[in-house]
Amino acid sequence: MSRYNFKETETRWQAVWEDKATFAVTEDSSKPKYYVLEMFPYPSGNIHMGHVRNYTLGDVVARYKRARGFNVLHPMGWDAFGLPAENAAIANNTAPATWTRDNIATMRRQLKGMGMSYDWSRELATCEPKYYKHEQKMFLDFLAADLVYRKESWVNWDPVENTVLANEQVIDGKGWRSGVDVEKRKLNQWFLKITAFADDLLAELGNLNRWPDRVRLMQENWIGRSEGAFIRFDLVGRDDRLDVFTTRHDTIFGASFMAVAANHPLSLEMAEKNPGLKDFIAECARLGTSEAAIETAEKMGFDTGLRVRHPFIEGKELPVYAANFVLMEYGTGAIFGCPAHDQRDLDFARKYGLEVVPVVAPKDADAASFDIGTVAFTDDGLHINSDFLDGTTVADGKADIARRLQAAGTGEPTVNYRLRDWGVSRQRYWGCPIPVIHCGDCGIVPVPAADLPVALPEDISFDGPGNPLENHPTWKTVDCPQCAKPAQRETDTFDTFFESSWYFARFTDAQNEDQGFSRAAANYWLPVDQYIGGIEHAVLHLLYSRFFTRALKQCGYLDIKEPFAGLMTQGMICHETYRDESGKWLTPEQAEGRAGVTIGRSEKMSKSKMNVVDPEIIIAAYGADTARLFMLSDSPPDRDLDWTDSGVDGAWRYMNRLWRMITEPKMALPEKGAGQPARLSQSAENANRAIHKTVAAVSGDLDKFHFNKAVARIRELTNLLDDLDPSAGGAPWALRQGLEAVVRLIGPMLPHIAEELWRELGHDVMLSDTPWPDVDETLLVDDTVTVAVQVNGKLRGTLDLPKGVDAGVAEKAALELPRVIEAMDGKSPRKVVIVADRIINVVI
RNA sequence: GCCCCUGUGGCGGAACUGGUAGACGCGCGGGAUUCAAAAUCCCGUUCCUUUGCGGGAGUGGGAGUUCGAUUCUCCCCGGGGGCACCA
Numbered sequence: 001m002s003r004y005n006f007k008e009t010e011t012r013w014q015a016v017w018e019d020k021a022t023f024a025v026t027e028d029s030s031k032p033k034y035y036v037l038e039m040f041p042y043p044s045g046n047i048h049m050g051h052v053r054n055y056t057l058g059d060v061v062a063r064y065k066r067a068r069g070f071n072v073l074h075p076m077g078w079d080a081f082g083l084p085a086e087n088a089a090i091a092n093n094t095a096p097a098t099w100t101r102d103n104i105a106t107m108r109r110q111l112k113g114m115g116m117s118y119d120w121s122r123e124l125a126t127c128e129p130k131y132y133k134h135e136q137k138m139f140l141d142f143l144a145a146d147l148v149y150r151k152e153s154w155v156n157w158d159p160v161e162n163t164v165l166a167n168e169q170v171i172d173g174k175g176w177r178s179g180v181d182v183e184k185r186k187l188n189q190w191f192l193k194i195t196a197f198a199d200d201l202l203a204e205l206g207n208l209n210r211w212p213d214r215v216r217l218m219q220e221n222w223i224g225r226s227e228g229a230f231i232r233f234d235l236v237g238r239d240d241r242l243d244v245f246t247t248r249h250d251t252i253f254g255a256s257f258m259a260v261a262a263n264h265p266l267s268l269e270m271a272e273k274n275p276g277l278k279d280f281i282a283e284c285a286r287l288g289t290s291e292a293a294i295e296t297a298e299k300m301g302f303d304t305g306l307r308v309r310h311p312f313i314e315g316k317e318l319p320v321y322a323a324n325f326v327l328m329e330y331g332t333g334a335i336f337g338c339p340a341h342d343q344r345d346l347d348f349a350r351k352y353g354l355e356v357v358p359v360v361a362p363k364d365a366d367a368a369s370f371d372i373g374t375v376a377f378t379d380d381g382l383h384i385n386s387d388f389l390d391g392t393t394v395a396d397g398k399a400d401i402a403r404r405l406q407a408a409g410t411g412e413p414t415v416n417y418r419l420r421d422w423g424v425s426r427q428r429y430w431g432c433p434i435p436v437i438h439c440g441d442c443g444i445v446p447v448p449a450a451d452l453p454v455a456l457p458e459d460i461s462f463d464g465p466g467n468p469l470e471n472h473p474t475w476k477t478v479d480c481p482q483c484a485k486p487a488q489r490e491t492d493t494f495d496t497f498f499e500s501s502w503y504f505a506r507f508t509d510a511q512n513e514d515q516g517f518s519r520a521a522a523n524y525w526l527p528v529d530q531y532i533g534g535i536e537h538a539v540l541h542l543l544y545s546r547f548f549t550r551a552l553k554q555c556g557y558l559d560i561k562e563p564f565a566g567l568m569t570q571g572m573i574c575h576e577t578y579r580d581e582s583g584k585w586l587t588p589e590q591a592e593g594r595a596g597v598t599i600g601r602s603e604k605m606s607k608s609k610m611n612v613v614d615p616e617i618i619i620a621a622y623g624a625d626t627a628r629l630f631m632l633s634d635s636p637p638d639r640d641l642d643w644t645d646s647g648v649d650g651a652w653r654y655m656n657r658l659w660r661m662i663t664e665p666k667m668a669l670p671e672k673g674a675g676q677p678a679r680l681s682q683s684a685e686n687a688n689r690a691i692h693k694t695v696a697a698v699s700g701d702l703d704k705f706h707f708n709k710a711v712a713r714i715r716e717l718t719n720l721l722d723d724l725d726p727s728a729g730g731a732p733w734a735l736r737q738g739l740e741a742v743v744r745l746i747g748p749m750l751p752h753i754a755e756e757l758w759r760e761l762g763h764d765v766m767l768s769d770t771p772w773p774d775v776d777e778t779l780l781v782d783d784t785v786t787v788a789v790q791v792n793g794k795l796r797g798t799l800d801l802p803k804g805v806d807a808g809v810a811e812k813a814a815l816e817l818p819r820v821i822e823a824m825d826g827k828s829p830r831k832v833v834i835v836a837d838r839i840i841n842v843v844i
Numbered sequence: 845g846c847c848c849c850u851g852u853g854g855c856g857g858a859a860c861u862g863g864u865a866g867a868c869g870c871g872c873g874g875g876a877u878u879c880a881a882a883a884u885c886c887c888g889u890u891c892c893u894u895u896g897c898g899g900g901a902g903u904g905g906g907a908g909u910u911c912g913a914u915u916c917u918c919c920c921c922g923g924g925g926g927c928a929c930c931a
Contacts, residue, residue, distance in 0.1 A: 003883090214925080217848060221927055228931080246931060259931090299929075325929035335931045343845085344929055418930060538926085634856045634869065640924095642856065646870055653884095654869090660884090708857070712868035719868090788864040793912045795864055819898090833911045839863045843911050 004659040006623030010752040014115055022768050023062075023117040025073055027524045034070035035525050036062045037504055039533030039541075040077045043103035043125075044084055047110045049573040049605055049643065050534065052615045056631045056749075057570060057707070058532045059116045063748035064702045066117070067772040073525050075507040076111065076118040078104050080127035081496045083163075085430045090462045096430040097458050100127055110616060114624045115751050117768070122510040126499035131506065132432040133453030134516030135498060140435060140446050141555040147193045150444065155423065157185040162467075163426050184285075190434060190492070191421040194547045198223055198417045200561070201546055210530075210566035212638065215538045222539045224418025229402050231336070231411040233258065233308035236317055242266065242308055245331030245416050249405070250397030251338040253386040254359035256349060258308055259301060259323035261333040267322040270304040277302050277322060284324045299348045300324045311410050312387065323348065331416050343376040350374070359386045360394060422544065424495045429460060429468040431493030439480035439487040448481050454489065467491055500541055501548035504528050504563055522558040531564040538569065568705055571640040574602040575611040585610040602642050613643055625750040626652045632707040632749050655753055658718065658746075662739055662757050667726035669736045672762035677730040684730035690720050691734075691741045692779040698745045699772070707749070714745050736761075744773050789814045790841040791823040799840070807834045814840040 017023065027033075038058035041051055055076075062074035078100075085096035092099070104125060111118070124131055142148045157163075160178040194201075202223045205216045228247035235242055242258060260266055262284035271278040280302035301321035310316035318336070325344055326335055339349035340358040349356055360381045361370040367384040383389040389397045405411030425434065433454040435447040447454055457475045460468040469475060469491040480487035502516065509521035542564070549563040577600035578591035587610045591597045605612045618627050629651040635641040680688065694717040701710035721738040724731050740761055747754040747767050758767040782803060787810065789797045796819045801810055811832050814820060824844055833841040 214848065218926055221847075224927090224930065226930075244931085248931075323929090325931095327930070330930050337931090342931070344931080347929095416930085418927095535925085636857085639857090644856085644870075647856080650869060656883090708868085712858070715868055786864080790864085790912075793910095798864065831911065833863095835863060835912095839912080841863080841911050 004656055009756045010623055013752045013755045024119045024121050025071055028071045031071040034065045035073045035528045036530045037528045040079050042079045042082055043100055043107055045103050047107050047615055049615055052627055053631045054570055055116055056628045057637050060748045061530055062117050074118055075122040077124035079500055080125040081431045122507050124506055124510050129453040129455045136435040136452050142551055143446060145555050147551050150190050152186055152188050155185055155187050156182040159183055163428055189423045189425045191423050194422045195419055197547055197550050198419050204562060212569055218538045219543055227415050229411055229413045236307040242334055243332040244334045244336050249401045250394050251341045251359050252401060254338040254340050254357045255336040256339055256355040257337040258318050258320040259326045259335050259337055261326045261328035262322050263328050264333045340372045341376055341378055346376045357385055359383055424498055425492040426495055427467050428493050434490045434492050436490045437478055437487050442480055442482045445480055445482050497541060497544045501544045526560050527563055527565045530566040532568045535569040570637050572604045573643055574640050575605050575643045576602050577609050577611045622652050625753050626655055629750055633711045634708050636708055637705055662760055667732045670733050677733050679729055681729035683725055683728045684734040687724055687734040687738055689779045690717060691738050692776050695741055695773050696775045696780055714742055718742055741773055785837045788839045789817055789820055791820055796820050796823050803837055810834055810840055
């Protein structure tokens with residue numbers, strides 16, 4: 001019995017594809033284009049199972065679309081800047097550049113061993129000056145277009161990584177990588193005006209109909225648009241006012257207090273001469289943004305002593321509290337409290353004994369007796385206790401108040417966003433230098449375009465604390481481009497999300513030295529038709545890329561604003577976990593055959609739980625095709641996938657079975673291209689129909705990325721072919737048809753063995769260059785159909801009936817079934833429901 | 845707290861817009877082949893009941909709509925995710 005030699009076969013076909021540049025593409029107006037892209041990896045050292053899954057999914061799409069006649073762009077590159085390189089530099093005394101390039105070499109070799117259909121001529125690494133010089137130019141263009149600004153601001157400082165984190169990178173008050181508590185510091189930062197596009201970023205989500213709903217929802221929540229109003233309250237005894245943002249301006253008559261953030265300018269000012277307030281502010285700062293602290297903290301406030309005048313009630317004054325539940329970062333950092341209609345305000349008012357006046361009541365409630373207990377009333381209703389608003393709805397009340405505020409010049413309707421501008425400065429070495437120069441006389445001066453790139457020095461030292469760019473003897477010293485006096489380079493580098501915000505465009509024209517990409521190439525290939533990657537990038541990377549594309553459009557780089565037309569997010573790879581008697585984690589190898597091992601539930605593969613399986617070992621033992629098949633079988637792409645040894649065995653078994661069925665067929669196969677015999681036996685005819693049905697079904701499954709279903713259908717056809725009776729007329733012909741179909745259908749998933757078997761079947765043209773099989777539509781429709789027969793909704797039998805048979809005939813046949821007669825127990829049918837070609841339900 | 849997703853055999857998962865629940869695979873049981881094993885092949889495999897034919901129950905739980913519900917509606921329970929004093 002022959003055994004499939006995957007090692008020899010896989011390396012041989014990989015070499016063929018590489019020699020023939022099978023997957024290299026150029027713009028070609030004769031074919032529809034299709035751009036499939038997987039999120040490029042950070043070159044951490046080795047590929048892991050998550051990569052294998054991600055890139056297998058993308059490769060199936062790429063190969064399938066190619067077979068369907070598309071001009072497919074399928075590139076790969078490296079997200080090569082980032083902290084781990086610096087950490088490795090410190091730990092191993094290697095230069096970040098060397099470490100990164102070595103890792104890229106390793107991972108490139110591993111990816112090539114997976115048989116991915118990449119156009120390697122477009123490979124890029126973001127840490128190379130020939131890549132980042134273009135984004136330095138983009139930054140300068142953004143600066144000129146007023147999409148960039150610099151401001152001193154409170155930032156999230158990660159004390160372990162010694163760097164600033166974006167709000168998005170702070171998770172539960174901790175650094176997203178280091179996991180330690182984030183501190184607040186004030187630094188000068190570069191910001192990109194993502195908020196300038198907030199409305200458009202939100203509105204266009206509605207058109208991204210090939211994105212998962214949940215990702216769109218997450219971005220929608222992140223942008224956090226809310227319609228409301230600014231209201232200016234006059235401060236009593238002072239010349240200034242307190243600005244407030246609210247979405248419930250209709251409840252203004254129920255206002256009983258004001259609350260400002262602890263770090264609001266007014267709180268800070270009043271704290272100067274109020275030690276109690278000062279202590280309160282310090283306490284709020286101690287609480288910080290740490291999730292656990294805030295969650296358990298009850299609503300607290302401190303009277304600043306200030307009072308404001310109510311804008312609509314003559315002579316009414318409201319106290320101004322500093323409160324721990326008001327955020328300086330949102331709105332104006334100040335609110336008016338209306339306890340009756342906001343739960344937080346109610347909790348606060350009850351605690352400090354403030355007035356609770358209901359100003360909205362349910363339509364059928366009695367205004368005089370309507371009362372608020374411990375639950376705020378937040379539904380719609382009619383206004384009460386509200387002077388001129390009485391009897392109006394919430395919506396009408398809002399409109400009326402807004403009109404009056406505007407007329408009086410004390411406020412106006414406004415839209416507020418949760419989204420904040422993107423801080424891109426990082427106090428890090430291994431990133432793209434921000435191309436500006438600080439001059440004592442001229443201030444901030446952009447580096448002239450002709451002087452780009454501002455290249456990172458590679459002769460650096462990590463011996464001292466802080467940023468090696470600061471410590472480099474000469475790098476930051478430069479003459480001012482404007483006045484020629486000695487000046488200094490900016491030593492901050494970009495957030496690495498900067499590089500990944502445009503790499504998809506670079507792939508369209510990766511070798512272009514003069515520009516990041518030509519407009520023509522970008523306009524031909526973009527948007528990415530199918531983007532594939534992890535759900536963890538649902539907000540950060542995807543939102544930044546959407547913004548960046550808009551900014552590039554505004555600066556004349558390209559003509560689209562949405563970079564990714566289709567998005568698929570893949571689930572995690574999980575594996576059982578193992579512990580020994582003492583509770584220590586064990587690797588799967590250590591756990592095998594060992595006594596006293598506790599098997600834990602399947603969890604995401606992670607080094608800390610030691611439940612990782614190295615793809616390289618799997619590929620060495622079973623080959624890339626087996627790993628790919630396993631990744632595609634069973635679990636739909638967006639769900640988590642359980643890695644099991646038996647599942648891998650199953651995939652391996654299928655490969656060998658297919659191999660045997662073709663290299664040692666049960667019956668002599670007719671020559672390639674042999675015509676259909678004049679007469680087919682029933683079983684050959686059925687097989688032929690099954691082949692065409694399978695091709696149609698698998699095509700549909702792949703169009704919808706239902707890879708697990710496609711695999712199941714191909715296996716089903718394989719089973720049927722294996723059961724073909726050699727003595728039946730036309731069986732050998734049907735078998736050849738079927739085997740060829742199976743090989744072609746499985747080709748995008750198992751490219752190596754499929755190429756090999758395709759050649760074994762006598763074909764000279766590579767499978768990779770062979771179009772997708774055609775379907776004979778006439779064979780998809782059967783002349784008879786199996787109809788279920790129920791009595792009172794319970795299945796009592798089935799009938800094989802001619803398709804489209806007359807209802808009367810069907811009913812008669814159904815009522816004659818012995819088991820139907822039995823179930824009817826002598827009663828006559830009250831009603832017979834007949835759904836043509838589907839079901840007959842006899843109701844008695 | 846708010847929002848979203850999800851719940852089907854021992855396991856991963858199928859089931860088109862309401863129409864034969866459990867495709868396909870894994871695992872398990874039995875058998876063939878073998879000196880023996882590996883590999884391979886065949887049969888069985890939701891549960892209860894029945895010697896077999898059958899019968900009954902069944903898609904987290906409870907109600908509802910319908911001739912008919914895994915699918916639609918409402919309530920409850922479990923699992924997962926996002927956001928969070930967002931005004």
